[in-house]
Amino acid sequence: MKQNNIRSVLSKHPAIPVVTFHELSEVVPQLEKLSSNGIQCIEITLRTAISFEAIAEAKRTFGDRMDIGVGTLVSVAQIEKAASLGVKFMVSPGIHPTLAPALESSGIAFIPGVATPSEIITGLQLGWDTFKFFPAHLFGGLEALKTYGQVFPEVRFCPTGGIKADTYERYLELPNVLSVGGSWMQ
Secondary structure, eight states: OGGGTHHHHHHHOSEEEEEOOSSGGGHHHHHHHHHHTTOOEEEEESOSTTHHHHHHHHHHHHTTTSEEEEEOOOSHHHHHHHHHTTOSEEEESSOOTTTHHHHHHTOSEEEEEEOSHHHHHHHHHTTOOEEEETTGGGTTHHHHHHHHHHHOTTOEEEEOSSOOTTTHHHHHTSTTBOOEEESTTO
16 A cells, blocks of 8 residues: 555545635634535645644544545654544655655555656655645646656656646546645635
């Protein structure tokens, strides 16, 4: 089970909302809105002081109906905290070998971010084959993913960054894309 079975999580959710909460009072209304639109997954970013509290609130109120994930993980301490909250999946904007043991031993599905061929190769050397392509719009978008599909046929991606309501379906048409993340669904 590479990356603690991240492909099974991503394959269930073609579009994953990436949400940053600034107030705890935003959590339940946002999750209700997403749920009412048929979305059963969310990546909550660690970009504000209340992020972990927001994740805990999301797990408490929607954990039985929605796959709650955490994004923007950049340290072992964040990985450990996210794991203690029982998130369904973890997302890092980059790839770094010092995070690998914590991600793998967490038992939680995880996806590290890559943008370049060297980063993809680094991930492959760690035994990983599924990556967040981030930020997609700055690193070639659809054309880059088409090329990566030829160069790295075994690799699958979840592109995020600059993807919009009018472009996400074009990404999902690519055979090496499992799902797409973005903020357009909020």
